[in-house]
Amino acid sequence: MRFLSKLAMMAILTAVAPAAFAQGGGPSTITVEQPWASATPAGAMTGAVYMTLANKAKDADRLTAASSDVASKVQIHEMAVVNGIMTMRQLVNGLAIPAGGSVTLKPGGYHVMLIGLKKQLVMGQSLPLTLTFAKAGTISITVPIKAIGASQGGMSGMGDKKSGGGMDKMEMK
Amino acid sequence: MRARQWIITAAAGVGGFAVVALALTLVIAPRQLAETTGVASIGGPFTLVDDTGKTVTDKTLFGKPYAIYFGYTYCPDVCPTTLFDLTRWIKELGPDADKMNYVFVTVDPGRDTPKLMHEYLASFDHRIRGFTGTPAQIAKIAKDYRVYYKKIPTSDGSYLMDHSAMIYLMTADERFDTIIPYQEKDSTAVAKLRKLAETTPTS
Numbered sequence: 001m002r003f004l005s006k007l008a009m010m011a012i013l014t015a016v017a018p019a020a021f022a023q024g025g026g027p028s029t030i031t032v033e034q035p036w037a038s039a040t041p042a043g044a045m046t047g048a049v050y051m052t053l054a055n056k057a058k059d060a061d062r063l064t065a066a067s068s069d070v071a072s073k074v075q076i077h078e079m080a081v082v083n084g085i086m087t088m089r090q091l092v093n094g095l096a097i098p099a100g101g102s103v104t105l106k107p108g109g110y111h112v113m114l115i116g117l118k119k120q121l122v123m124g125q126s127l128p129l130t131l132t133f134a135k136a137g138t139i140s141i142t143v144p145i146k147a148i149g150a151s152q153g154g155m156s157g158m159g160d161k162k163s164g165g166g167m168d169k170m171e172m173k
Numbered sequence: 174m175r176a177r178q179w180i181i182t183a184a185a186g187v188g189g190f191a192v193v194a195l196a197l198t199l200v201i202a203p204r205q206l207a208e209t210t211g212v213a214s215i216g217g218p219f220t221l222v223d224d225t226g227k228t229v230t231d232k233t234l235f236g237k238p239y240a241i242y243f244g245y246t247y248c249p250d251v252c253p254t255t256l257f258d259l260t261r262w263i264k265e266l267g268p269d270a271d272k273m274n275y276v277f278v279t280v281d282p283g284r285d286t287p288k289l290m291h292e293y294l295a296s297f298d299h300r301i302r303g304f305t306g307t308p309a310q311i312a313k314i315a316k317d318y319r320v321y322y323k324k325i326p327t328s329d330g331s332y333l334m335d336h337s338a339m340i341y342l343m344t345a346d347e348r349f350d351t352i353i354p355y356q357e358k359d360s361t362a363v364a365k366l367r368k369l370a371e372t373t374p375t376s
Contacts, residue, residue: 041246041253041296043289048249073329079250081355086251086338090327108356113249115331148257148296 029057030097030136035143037114038107039123047071047121048111049129049143053095054102055136062134064094070127072116081108094134121145215341215349217317221278221310224291224303231347238350238369239274242340243320245281246293251338251355253296258362259340260298265363272373273366275301280322280336282311342369 035051047070055061066074076095079088095110097103105111112129114121121127123145130140216231223229240259244252256277263270277294279285282305290303305311315322322336340353342365350369353362 038249038253041256041293043292043295044246044249044253045284046247046249075327075329077249077333081251081338084337084339084352084354085321085335086248086355087325087335088248088250088333089325090333092328107250107254111250115329148253 028133028136028139030055030061030131030133030139032131032139032141033102035129035141037121037127037143037145039145039148040117040121041148042120044120045115045117047114047117048107049114049127050105050107050111051141051143052102052104053097053131055097055099057135058099059135060099061097061136062094063097063131064134065132066112066129067132068114068127068129070118070121071114072118073114074129075113075115076110077113078110079108097133123147215318216343216347217314219306219310219314219317221304221306221314222287224287224294224305226287229302229304234274234276234343235347236345237272237274237373238345239276239343240340240353240366241276241278241318241343243278243280243315243318243322243336244338245279245334245336246285246289247281248334255338255340255355256294256297256301258357258359259301262359262363262366263298263300265359266366266370269367269370270300272370276304277301278304278311278314280311280315280320281334282306282308342366344369344372345374 031054033052033054035049037047037049040047049066053063063076066076068074076091077088078091078095079086081087091110095103095105103110112131114127126142126144128140129143130138132138218231220228220230223233242255242259244255246252259275263275266273275298277290279290285303285305287303287305290305294301294303304314306314314320318341320337322334325333325335327333338355342350342353344350351365353365357365
């Protein structure tokens with residue numbers, strides 16, 4: 001009995017510890033919430049990672065760089081669809097996170113773009129990502145991979161627009 | 174004096190009319206382009222190569238209505254999402270799905286080889302075909318379909334593409350029907366596709 005409960009406890013601890021590290025980033029002033037990446041089609045050279053970055057500090061911070069073992073390059077991008085035209089730009093100066101505020105990276109907005117993927121991103125797997133902030137330093141997280149087009153990643157929807165296009169959550173009758 | 178007054182009035186009238194007409198054109202034209210049936214001239218003959226390396230023309234699609242989407246495989250967000258949406262809609266169409274053709278045309282012929290497009294499209298419904306070509310061939314079809322695309326250089330010497338993000342629906346005789354904008358509701362998109370699929374001439 002004792003052994004079993006110890007075992008259970010160990011299992012819980014091992015399950016929780018990386019998650020806590022991923023979400024909290026230790027004593028950092030920046031927290032990374034609900035990171036996720038979209039699965040990629042075969043042969044795709046790029047992928048995107050989304051998350052919410054919250055800044056507890058009294059000063060604004062800035063996501064300046066990112067890196068991952070699964071990609072040869074990682075950039076911070078902003079994309080938008082305006083009048084039916086998709087535009088995407090690299091944020092050369094990084095992404096500002098206001099003091100005491102947060103920024104959400106999501107489909108149709110900001111994303112961390114993985115370039116030169118070394119392997120296909122498969123739903124259910126995960127990828128390592130290291131984020132570098134101007135003030136908070138670096139934070140390493142584990143990013144779960146969701147279905148292609150998972151859109152909001154199970155978070156709040158986009159108003160009247162559909163909340164998710166992923167194969168794992170069809171919303172048709 | 175009279176004549177002069179008349180001229181001024183007329184000039185003001187013409188000027189006013191011009192302003193109104195311009196405003197109407199700016200406001201209404203894009204909407205008409207997007208929503209009316211068969212009015213705008215969208216589409217035209219093309220010669221491209223498909224994802225199996227075969228030469229294809231507009232006649233390859235002739236006889237069935239078709240959905241045509243312009244994007245590129247290097248696109249991390251909008252393109253895979255749209256192709257996945259389309260895959261889901263095709264599934265929802267059931268038997269009607271076979272009454273149409275589905276095409277993904279790259280706006281990035283420099284990177285999108287037939288082989289890469291073939292591999293990429295394997296992740297989506299097998300009925301979606303990939304078309305690529307020379308930069309000149311892609312420029313022509315993009316112009317004919319009024320597709321905007323532009324190379325945007327990145328700091329590392331590479332580039333991204335800005336591009337139109339809607340699916341064009343075309344009739345069996347290559348006339349413009351309507352569009353499915355990015356992030357269209359599933360029910361609306363499927364209704365548009367089904368309506369068009371049902372126009373397929375039965376042979």
